[in-house]
């Protein structure tokens with residue numbers, strides 16, 4: 001009998017020759033053989049979703065590869081690394097690629113190949129891959145949630161691009177929730193509802209981005225409910241994204257919340273340092289930017305909020321090096337990132353701009369945010385807006401109080417302390433504040 005490492009090496013070789021590179025990185029690279037006893041090979045997998053996939057699709061070939069290597073019958077035993085995964089369990093079972101992508105309004109660059117897998121997104125990536133291979137069956141709808149610029153749209157487009165590549169006749173439709181709303185309103189105005197329905201219900205894959213903006217839009221939610229049902233009943237795949245879980249979206253109808261829970265909800269969290277470096281390295285290679293490794297690490301360690309910012313920093317550094325006629329070095333990056341920070345100051349964060357972003361984020365009116373109502377749903381956003389005003393502007397406490405409908409400066413201090421204290425332990429609040437800061441910085 002072979003030892004564990006040799007056997008696993010043979011099994012990996014077998015898979016390498018059988019499965020596509022993306023599938024290999026997703027399923028095989030993430031598997032960790034931990035024990036070989038009594039013809040039982042124990043394999044540790046990162047999530048339930050990986051275990052399901054292995055059981056359904058990879059067990060048979062694994063047994064065959066193991067037999068080829070040992071001439072013995074070896075059975076796998078799968079264990080999940082961390083039972084508390086970052087996903088909720090599904091409650092019910094749920095030609096010319098470039099131009100086709102463009103018809104479907106997909107970004108041809110957002111593919112599985114260009115997506116870097118890391119701890120914060122590996123579950124989302126794996127789920128996306130399953131859905132692209134078996135649309136409408138396993139995880140319907142598939143719901144991605146998480147902060148801005150973390151790759152939700154990228155993964156969603158990757159599903160569409162892959163399905164179109166596999167079958168160019170697939171009908172894919174990508175919209176933001178705002179575009180859906182606008183289309184719906186236009187259809188009512190021009191009395192073309194039939195056409196609207198035809199367009200949205202006659203697809204194999206419907207991708208709707210940023211559905212948190214459905215909040216408050218009763219009529220649109222009603223229409224979307226029917227669109228959803230029609231597609232779902234027909235076994236068509238639906239993929240949705242949002243900055244938070246469905247039940248956290250204010251004023252989202254209960255029946256939509258419950259339907260969204262029929263499938264799989266997976267969150268995407270900010271990438272760790274290694275993933276940030278890998279993303280930068282890929283991007284630099286794709287854009288043919290010549291940059292030393294240590295300089296990539298420098299950028300990745302300084303920009304940790306989200307991937308969009310990371311890519312922005314690289315583009316900026318590239319432009320700066322061209323402007324200065326100097327090759328990219330850590331020193332040059334340090335200077336250009338410093339000026340990025342200075343720019344942020346000069347683009348001046350103001351209290352009204354903070355109030356506007358916070359009001360929008362929590363779906364409260366500006367008047368309520370600045371007013372006196374004591375409901376928790378308003379008090380919390382108000383305190384957050386005060387906290388951010390103190391953090392991000394040079395305004396004095398009385399000035400901040402003034403901008404919030406003439407409140408006393410002690411109210412501002414109280415709000416600031418309360419949020420600062422809660423931030424120490426409340427991880428939801430931490431991510432909300434970090435999302436808001438990114439929004440405000442835009």
Ligand SMILES: Nc1ncnc2c1ncn2[C@@H]1O[C@H](COP(=O)(O)OP(=O)(O)OP(=O)(O)O)[C@@H](O)[C@H]1O
Nearest residue numbers: 114115116147148149150151152153154279307308
């Ligand atoms: N893991 C990754 N590998 C490669 N590129 C990534 C990754 N994650 C994000 N990106 C890139 O970062 C940018 C922002 O990602 P994307 O637009 O998908 O974010 P998002 O989560 O949809 O944000 P928003 O909520 O603002 O819509 C895109 O250019 C995307 O290609």
